[in-house]
Amino acid sequence: MPPLPTSHPALQSLRALLCGFAQIFLQQHPGCGLLVLLAILIGAPDLLTGALLGGLTSMLIARRRGYPPADIAIGLYGYNGILLGLLLSLKLPWTPLLPLLIITSAALSSLLLAPWMRCMRKHGWLPAFTFPFVLLGWLLLTLVAQLELPLATPASAPGAPELNALQLMLVVLRGLGQVIFLDSPLAGLCLLIGLRLADSRTALWALVGSSSGSALALFYGWPSDGALAGLYGYNATLAAIVLAQAYRCPLVPAVGILLALLLQPGFSALGLPALTMPFILACWLVKASARSWQQAMKSNASS
Structure with missing residues (x-):
């Protein structure tokens, strides 16, 4: 047909x-x-x-x-x-x-x-x-x-739930949703299905990014309300998606996830909302470093 x-x-x-x-x-x-x-x-x-x-x-x-x-x-x-x-x-x-x-x-x-x-x-x-x-x-x-x-009236934030396996899964889904300002786990699941439809490898790295970002934020004791709402997962999610598409070595998106997470708190210190700038800077740093490394290798090979 x-x-x-x-x-x-x-x-x-x-x-x-x-x-x-x-x-x-x-x-x-x-x-x-x-x-x-x-x-x-x-x-x-x-x-x-x-x-x-x-x-x-x-x-x-x-x-x-x-x-x-x-x-x-x-x-x-x-x-x-x-x-x-x-x-x-x-x-x-x-x-x-x-x-x-x-x-x-x-x-x-x-x-x-x-x-x-x-x-x-x-x-x-x-x-x-x-x-x-x-x-x-x-x-x-x-x-x-x-x-x-x-300003629009913000939605009331739910109380901090007790951490268990189910709640951690919901945090990961919220991290996906926060890319588009959503804190609904069901919306995050819908996004995950959409990514799986487009590319299964991308969906997997999106999960890795969101879970890693949220887990590291909780481990380092950053504000738990933000971590549980997925606010430390969305930049790591985007960095993981971009760098996993560009590089086959899994170490590269892992570095991008870490950079995105480490850069995010700096914007609060500057009085700016982070939005997706930590993801952008993380990817720029990784790509610029990779480009410089390739140029250096070409120079060494030609000399």
Whole structure:
């Protein structure tokens, strides 16, 4: 039976949008993206509208600017906008200002990403990952604080449960969910299934990253409420996924997990929300070190 045609513009847009959701976890599988969307619907349905608005805006701007269609099709001009929509919907109540901020920031994320990708391909820059989201997120959160805008009412945090095998499993799932600001273990399970659908090895490393980050945080006595909510697992999860895809040696993602965890507390000292910057810095450090090592080996071989 021949595959269903996807040449219709509406189907192409839907596929690109779903790939944008998948690209949050460095995947380009629309089925994975659908499960990421479902996880948001399960864990925080009030964030879904902002996520969709951010993803559609960033994709539309990329098309209007004539960015490479292949990049748009695999969701590269969607995930930063989606994350910005999630962040703003989490922090602000739904007022006429909220969609305006989401649309503006999502559009800017595509405008920032495009020249970075050109430099990456032409001049060997390191990948941007979620840096447009982090940079714009910091600026927006600072703006919100300076203007003293009303904030959304945060969900009440549950009391610290007794640690047992089941609770530790739930912490690992929360670590997956916190990549998209969700603390629901069921949403984390949905994300894990989506990653398994895209690539079983990626799903395994995501589990390793989340469990390692949370376990190390608990071992070193960092705030238990944050550790049990999965807040020390999500950067380690992303670092594990990226570095396991790029390097076959398991030591490399292990180093990335450790770096992401060690870098995260520093942002609190700076008065900045960590967002996904520890993951970005960990991957940049590992990739830059690997590149320098390869260049040094080539120089030694040629001398």
